[in-house]
Amino acid sequence: MTGKGRELVDMMQRRKVDILCVQETRWKGSKARSIGAGFKLFYHGVDRKRNGVGVILKEEFVKNVLEVKRVSDRLMSLKLEIEGVMLNVVSAYAPQVGCEQEEKDRFWSELEEVMQSVPRGERVVIGADFNGHVGEGNSGDEEVMGRFGLQERNPEGQRLVDFAKSMEMAVVNTYFQKRQEHRVTYKSGGRSTQVDYILCRRCNLMEISDCKVVVGESVARQHRMVVCKMTLVVRKMKRAKAEQKTKWWKLEKEECCVVFREELRQVLGGQEVLPDDWTTIAKVIRETGRKVLGVSSGRRKEDKETWWWNEEVQESIQRKRLARKKWDSERTEESRQEYREMQREVKIEVAKAKQKAYEDLYARLDSKEGERDLYRLARQRDRDGKDMQQVKLIKDRDGNVLTGDRRVRERWKEYFEELMNEENDRERRVVEANIVEQEVERISKGEVRRALKRMKRGKAVGPDDIPVEVWKCLGEMAVEFLTRLFNEVLESERMPEEWRRSVLVPIFKNKGDVQSCGNYRGIKLMSHTMKLWERVVEARLRGEVSICEQQYGFIPRKSTTDALFALRMLMEKYREGRKELHCVFVDLEKAY
Template sequence: MERRKVDILCVQETRWKGSKARSIGAGFKLFYYGVDSKRNGVGVVLKEEFVRNVLEVKRVSDRVMSLKLEIEGVMLNVVSGYAPQVGCELEEKERFWSELDEVMESIPTGERVVIGADFNGHVGEGNTGDEEVMGKFGVKERNLEGQMVVDFAKRMDMGVVNTYFQKREENRVTYKSGGRRTQVVLPDDWETTAEVIRETGRKMLGVSSGRRKEDKETWWWNEEVQNSIQRKRLAKKKWDMDRTEENRQEYKELQHTVKREGV
């Protein structure tokens, strides 16, 4: 973090049991959560100067946690996630995605969100049909876990940032074993990554005036808006229980409906 001038870093598979925050030296502090010293565990490392900006820490499970910070008047939510590996049971994978969805749903509209996660999957090369959430520079063919990442990005109107820049494969792969490869979350060139994030943000979100908007109130919600919100919540529960494409599409359409109504 010192060498690459990184102020905030998400870490996974920490394998530290407990729900704590501790200084780890060199002016950095680790917020972490784990229930077993032999498996899983997630954390977020902050430069000490940002520790005072932490407003909230949510430790959901040993696979998902988040920090909310206020930096120069901007609310920033940093989510650290560690998805089950390919060989894990489907129930465990669905539980992880459900927990991640719950964290995202709890973040107020208008706040910034960055997810630093080991999703244990790859979204594949090319982006035909998925241009709105990813670039062309993934690794190999998409697997089931990679499809879950793409589906999540579409549900949340987010982008798979590390697919927008072109790098040599040895710089895109951080783990190799038995012919299997896992794509790296961040490249070794932070300036490249920062520029990709800025450009992706401009394309997906536009450019704001920099003036802060007043927080949204709920007193004006009429019955139609309330019904839309309720339908969206029911669709979310339905999709969590049965992850079919039909249920996913229904939930996605209701998300857009609620956004159009200004909630």
């Protein structure tokens, strides 16, 4: 697979393949990665020199992944939900004829376990290199295969047929009459065999309208791609419209800030002072932002994973494909050498293109403008490495998987209502405190300026769609308005209704069952203006409250890292002195 990812994507696009099972990836690790044009590879391997399996999905199916099971370097499966239909895709690589019998038995046992774990009502498609021949003809095996196999059946092929019978599967390749050349899946030297197969449930065989071997592709040297056309009967579902968002990030550019300020002044009739009414000014800011800065299309950004893919590389790969076709048809030593030469040429072109692209990237990252790109690329790489970037289905309290947006939303609502309103038995202590009555000072412009300076840019906005970048852009005009607004809130003890609304987003903790609500941390997206108000109040409280020295969290110039360092030093000293050290660790579940 090394260096072949973008070439595979190009082939899948030309051949209109949505899902592709790959074997012998020879990649170590268990990850997912984007390989260009929105396509994503889910893979699993143990040793770089042998085995390894994977599944490649087209962009529109990536978000449909519900579960990824990595069983071994010869077997993995994906569960997808497509318009209400559950589809399980299994990629498998059976041991070769010369492997130990124990390894073969283990593979078939694991494959049977995977099949038994799939509910009967769900569809299953297996794309695999079974390293066996089921043979031509189907006498006695009509229920699991057709007549259009190749050669004589061998023991590995018989085991595949027995597996299909026990699991009520069908060997799809053998049901469609094709020329012999379009049935050969493996070609090496003078040998032409059929070892790669697609299987599906017998009850779903009618959903497959065609299956054949694709001749003329040069991605793999010996194996050929087997393609089947499957039509799923799905229920019609309304597609959610992509949410358009104001491009507030443009306010980082001074020229955009100037235009935004001038447009806002004109809308307000040339005033230098913002009106006191929050509802009015919030509406004006949103409308001005959309007009001046524009809105996003809501579509996915261009995939930058294979930015090195250029015209020279594409032309080289096209010449390699033509050389492969020529060798397949002529089978002469001259055509073979020509094909081998084209393979070397493509490798050189890819290496040159990658080197040039990386040099340009490093030059950009080394500049002042590229500092933020470095973090953006790191976040993008982290997201691409995850199997699922969003979870569509969730389990109820009894462990049953819920389908449908409405039922999933209701489950989240139920879970967070219970979590946030839970009452625990505790000892109630009545502490006598002296009541201090004094006049609360009005909020000053200096307090607002300091709070505004501490607010970070680039954070997700709340339901009011007004980020802190707006107030930073408006400068002193914003400070004066916010000071008046905060004093009004302080005196009236009432805040704007928009501040009361928030969006609750569940964030997976990256451990445990991905479909269990208990493995998520709830994050609230709130109004940035309200958070600015909270900063002002918090600064006043910190000036009045005395916090003990042992508190390390949420304290300026302190971190829990300091406490961990002190604890490790304490442990080392006790170990050196051969003394006992007793520690108590208390983990508050869902403390925040």
